[in-house]
Amino acid sequence: MHQEEAKLNLYSKMFLIRSFEKRLFDLFKKGKLFGTTHGCIGQEAVAVSVVSTLPKDTIYFSNHRCHGHFLAYSDRPDLLLAELMGKKGGVCAGRGGSQHLCYKDFFTNGVQGGIVPVATGIALAEKLKKSGRTVCVFIGDGTLGQGVVYESMNMASLWSLPILFVLENNQYAMSTFVRNAVAGSITARAEAFGIRSWDIVTSDVFAMCQTVQKACDYIAEEPRPGFLAFETYRFCGHSKSDECHYRTAAEVQTWAEKDAFEILQTSIKDKGKRELIEQQCLNRLEEVVREVEAMPFADV
Amino acid sequence: MYISEAINKVLFELLTTNPEVYLMGEDIESPYGGAFKITKNLSEQFKSRVINTPISESSLVGVASGMAMRGLRPVLEIMFGDFMTLGMDQLVNHASKFHYMYNGQVDVPMFIRTPMGGRRGYGPTHSQTLEKLLLGIPGIKVLALSQRHSFHDIYIHAVTKEKCPVILIENKALYSMRQELPENGRSGDFFITESAGPYPCLTLSLNNFVSADATVVTYGGMLPLVEKAATQLCLDEEIFVEIVVPSLLGVPLDINWVEASLRRTGRLVIVEEGTQSFGFGSEVAALACSKYFKLLKYPVIRIAAADSPIPCARHLENLVLPNEANIYQELKWGILNDS
Numbered sequence: 001m002h003q004e005e006a007k008l009n010l011y012s013k014m015f016l017i018r019s020f021e022k023r024l025f026d027l028f029k030k031g032k033l034f035g036t037t038h039g040c041i042g043q044e045a046v047a048v049s050v051v052s053t054l055p056k057d058t059i060y061f062s063n064h065r066c067h068g069h070f071l072a073y074s075d076r077p078d079l080l081l082a083e084l085m086g087k088k089g090g091v092c093a094g095r096g097g098s099q100h101l102c103y104k105d106f107f108t109n110g111v112q113g114g115i116v117p118v119a120t121g122i123a124l125a126e127k128l129k130k131s132g133r134t135v136c137v138f139i140g141d142g143t144l145g146q147g148v149v150y151e152s153m154n155m156a157s158l159w160s161l162p163i164l165f166v167l168e169n170n171q172y173a174m175s176t177f178v179r180n181a182v183a184g185s186i187t188a189r190a191e192a193f194g195i196r197s198w199d200i201v202t203s204d205v206f207a208m209c210q211t212v213q214k215a216c217d218y219i220a221e222e223p224r225p226g227f228l229a230f231e232t233y234r235f236c237g238h239s240k241s242d243e244c245h246y247r248t249a250a251e252v253q254t255w256a257e258k259d260a261f262e263i264l265q266t267s268i269k270d271k272g273k274r275e276l277i278e279q280q281c282l283n284r285l286e287e288v289v290r291e292v293e294a295m296p297f298a299d300v
Numbered sequence: 301m302y303i304s305e306a307i308n309k310v311l312f313e314l315l316t317t318n319p320e321v322y323l324m325g326e327d328i329e330s331p332y333g334g335a336f337k338i339t340k341n342l343s344e345q346f347k348s349r350v351i352n353t354p355i356s357e358s359s360l361v362g363v364a365s366g367m368a369m370r371g372l373r374p375v376l377e378i379m380f381g382d383f384m385t386l387g388m389d390q391l392v393n394h395a396s397k398f399h400y401m402y403n404g405q406v407d408v409p410m411f412i413r414t415p416m417g418g419r420r421g422y423g424p425t426h427s428q429t430l431e432k433l434l435l436g437i438p439g440i441k442v443l444a445l446s447q448r449h450s451f452h453d454i455y456i457h458a459v460t461k462e463k464c465p466v467i468l469i470e471n472k473a474l475y476s477m478r479q480e481l482p483e484n485g486r487s488g489d490f491f492i493t494e495s496a497g498p499y500p501c502l503t504l505s506l507n508n509f510v511s512a513d514a515t516v517v518t519y520g521g522m523l524p525l526v527e528k529a530a531t532q533l534c535l536d537e538e539i540f541v542e543i544v545v546p547s548l549l550g551v552p553l554d555i556n557w558v559e560a561s562l563r564r565t566g567r568l569v570i571v572e573e574g575t576q577s578f579g580f581g582s583e584v585a586a587l588a589c590s591k592y593f594k595l596l597k598y599p600v601i602r603i604a605a606a607d608s609p610i611p612c613a614r615h616l617e618n619l620v621l622p623n624e625a626n627i628y629q630e631l632k633w634g635i636l637n638d639s
Binding site for chain 2: 091092093095096100102107109111114115116117118119120121122123124125126128129147148151152154155158
């Protein structure tokens with residue numbers, strides 16, 4: 001694909017995720033949503049680079065902050081919003097809500113760390129079935145506090161499982177700064193189990209895709225588990241009620257200058273095309289909101 | 301056949317006939333064959349399907365559910381039931397929830413077998429009967445079998461037909477006992493009726509259900525002790541009891557298996573090896589009081605372990621766990637004092 005076209009393609013996916021997440025906060029304010037949501041504004045490039053690069057038949061397990069991953073995988077904001085609104089047409093007919101999604105080979109659960117052994121078991125099953133498929137599990141820096149993560153890494157390495165651990169270090173576990181909760185080096189933890197790992201410290205989504213591709217090739221060829229550690233930042237609160245009093249405006253500004261979304265946005269040469277994509281996406285979202293609001297509530 | 305052999309044989313049969321069955325657990329491969337030797341010699345014949353794991357129970361329950369979600373039928377051995385606590389997050393927040401919260405899009409047909417129970421002097425952390433921690437979890441099935449249940453049939457059904465996680469509590473004391481399956485309504489000194497369905501409830505009587513003074517509900521490894529106490533009561537005091545032995549214990553609990561016997565006796569006794577409070581017996585008693593209040597002529601009698609950790613020394617353990625002698629005494633005086 002031509003570089004500019006590729007940019008627009010990735011940008012449209014990232015734009016959908018950011019707009020969807022923003023729209024949710026707005027819908028909460030209007031009292032149209034029940035429960036909570038964990039926004040991923042600032043982390044879109046992780047979801048998009050990973051999901052766009054891994055094979056189409058990859059099996060995903062994600063966590064509480066899963067909307068970006070889901071949208072990158074499915075491109076179905078309607079199914080997600082319907083789930084959040086408790087509508088019959090939601091991916092889990094209102095039973096799962098924001099943190100518990102299941103759509104084709106994409107699963108999420110809201111308990112930190114617990115998804116990692118399940119994803120490891122899925123990878124073991126795929127290996128035993130000789131399906132050639134890869135599993136990808138998304139975790140956050142906060143999840144590194146959970147013991148099952150390391151038990152699972154140990155087994156994934158012992159049994160040479162085709163699993164990619166994707167760590168999104170968004171610097172905060174709720175309000176706790178990563179350096180107050182995670183000792184030592186993150187990738188060294190994976191390396192200690194003999195799991196090859198890559199640090200991804202860049203705001204260039206293409207560079208991210210390239211590293212994901214390397215990890216993906218390595219996992220498929222060996223097969224062996226791999227570990228990607230993304231440095232990223234969440235610009236919104238942990239959840240809808242978090243006003244982020246634990247960080248300074250100056251810190252947020254520093255990260256805003258490194259925002260992969262904005263950097264990609266400004267790098268697009270054809271402003272007209274970009275604005276068209278944005279408008280189409282916003283129109284689509286408005287249509288989705290209207291359509292989902294009109295849907296019947298999920299059956300009891 | 302000893303029960304340990306019966307389980308070994310049915311695992312062999314399952315591995316032979318079902319390519320999606322995998323056995324996993326700590327030290328289950330040969331030459332060790334599991335802490336209780338239940339998987340003896342199986343790894344030699346099914347090399348890649350009997351898998352030794354690290355000591356990681358918390359993750360293993362999750363690994364097994366991941367396998368089950370992808371169409372395999374993992375059979376996980378948790379070496380001691382006491383270690384089920386380590387897998388609780390996986391059971392409560394993952395495996396038991398997936399089918400429901402994903403609106404029926406996935407099944408999690410994993411099977412966990414784990415030995416519980418005391419009488420071997422293993423002390424506070426290797427002797428417990430902890431199924432009460434599991435019984436209230438919606439979305440899983442909890443089984444416990446006695447020596448008069450068919451380990452073969454129940455294993456085959458649970459491992460190959462179920463769609464949800466199933467946990468089988470195997471009382472350690474049973475492993476070295478023989479299977480005594482009912483034939484033509486008899487087994488040992490007992491007349492036996494068996495309810496229909498994959499997980500039968502047995503009702504035992506020494507006098508062919510003519511009349512009895514109490515309905516004693518018990519399960520798993522307590523049955524041999526209750527049978528001995530019942531036989532002795534009959535010989536010493538001509539007190540007859542019927543023994544009701546369910547094999548499916550968890551939610552939703554329907555105790556309709558106790559009704560027919562309660563109609564004959566009017567007295568409910570519950571005997572269990574776990575600590576008395578907040579457990580299976582509490583639930584059965586509560587259900588019986590709401591559902592069969594009019595059939596109950598006497599107060600419910602509870603016989604269970606003291607609400608205490610289990611000490612290691614034999615004489616101390618014996619004070620905490622219900623045994624043949626105190627089951628006999630409590631039944632006898634409970635019935636004689638309140639007739």
